[in-house]
Amino acid sequence: MSKIKLFNKGDVILTNPEIGYYGIAVVLSEKEKTPESHPKCHIAITPLLFDIEVKLEDLNFNDLKPFEFDRIYSLKNKEEFSKKETTIGVYTRRNKVNFKIIGNINPEIVYNGPLPFEPSYDLEITWPIYGDADETLGRVAYIHWERKKQKK
Secondary structure (H helix, E strand, C coil), X not given: CCXXXXXXXXXXXXXXXXXXXXXXXXXXXXXXXXXXCCCEEEEEEEEEEECCCCCHHHCCHHHCCCCEXXXXXXXXXXXXXXXXXXXXXXXXXECCCCCEEEEECCHHXXXXXXXXXXXXXXXXXCCCEEECCCCCCCHHHHHHHHHHHHHC
């Protein structure tokens, strides 16, 4: 059995959020394994989508930013409201799906803000915890791209 490769800070990940489409995600941080948890990292999903496999040199680094969108909430007996979401999450560093790493960059060009690993009510910013990155990594960017395309 081969050892599972780990994501490293700055890795540029080629995702495959839909058959025939490729996206880009970037590892923003890394934390070693502890007795309580697997090694962790923050991964940012970018809005970049391609219909071909791209290489690092094909990317415009100015476009390597976390995808942001307005999530609309419609709760019973409450007025509809929205909240801006940034697609950064806490994942294990285990690349169990064997995503292709197309390069390594300084992650601060993608995001240069707080990256707490544990959610805490006294923090201004927290990131959702997802566990292992799976085949759906980057899917949210594809879904929003598809919706925008259908509205045109």
